[in-house]
Amino acid sequence: MADNLEANTPVAELVVRILNEIDAIILSCEENNRPLELDPARSELFELFVLAEGAGCLKEDSNPDLTADGICRMLAERWGLKDAAQESVKNETSIPMNHMAKMRSLWSVMRMWMEWTYAWERWSEFHGEKD
Numbered sequence: 001m002a003d004n005l006e007a008n009t010p011v012a013e014l015v016v017r018i019l020n021e022i023d024a025i026i027l028s029c030e031e032n033n034r035p036l037e038l039d040p041a042r043s044e045l046f047e048l049f050v051l052a053e054g055a056g057c058l059k060e061d062s063n064p065d066l067t068a069d070g071i072c073r074m075l076a077e078r079w080g081l082k083d084a085a086q087e088s089v090k091n092e093t094s095i096p097m098n099h100m101a102k103m104r105s106l107w108s109v110m111r112m113w114m115e116w117t118y119a120w121e122r123w124s125e126f127h128g129e130k131d
Contacts (some may be wrong), residue, residue, distance in 0.1 A: 013062045026105045036108045068113040
């Protein structure tokens with residue numbers, strides 16, 4: 001799951017829950033041919049972003065790491081995307097369509113996650129609050 005994360009702690013359970021829910025949202029959108037960027041998926045993903053931020057998992061070098069990069073790494077591992085990419089290079093073939101679909105979905109989630117992170121970090125700058 002994440003480096004140096006003790007199993008069965010509240011934070012570990014939260015990380016697993018967030019990853020499982022992101023996975024379920026992506027699967028639902030793929031099965032129903034709906035974009036992740038539209039509600040209800042977008043709102044559901046944003047709620048998970050807020051949970052991750054509240055748990056302190058969006059800070060650089062946080063452990064567990066639920067930044068866009070951290071989520072990408074963990075879900076890519078869960079889905080076998082790294083192995084699929086390496087296999088396609090080794091065999092000089094295309095990445096299988098099911099893996100390609102997962103990559104596209106993951107890119108969509110990462111893009112939204114990065115946009116929310118940027119906006120969240122700059123909130124006070126645009127709302128009159130000073131550090």
